Amino acid sequence: MERHGAPHTDQVLLLTLRQAGEQLGCSVSHVRRLISRGELRVVDLAGTGSTRTKLRVRSDDLAQFVDNRTPTGPLTLPPTPEVVSGERATTQVVGG
Numbered sequence: 029m030e031r032h033g034a035p036h037t038d039q040v041l042l043l044t045l046r047q048a049g050e051q052l053g054c055s056v057s058h059v060r061r062l063i064s065r066g067e068l069r070v071v072d073l074a075g076t077g078s079t080r081t082k083l084r085v086r087s088d089d090l091a092q093f094v095d096n097r098t099p100t101g102p103l104t105l106p107p108t109p110e111v112v113s114g115e116r117a118t119t120q121v122v123g124g
Contacts, residue, residue, distance in 0.1 A: 040086050042073075042084035042085070042086060043084060043085045043086075045084075045106055052090070063083070070085055071084045071087065072084075
């Protein structure tokens, strides 16, 4: 499957949850919620019998997650409190 805007590479990187959060612009806690809801796959590098986890997110899984969340058509954004020409904006359409 081809990803738009992503450079072609056969190398898959393993990202820490912090690195995945930095890529997404969110907290580690949010990344953990995405994982626990099954929205983002994770690799556990901890050995068998280990009481701790060593979680990593594959770079290709992170890219697929972003692709799946990227709209293909116009997107209606919620109203913003910015004043436009003396009136409050009520709807913004992106990519119309």
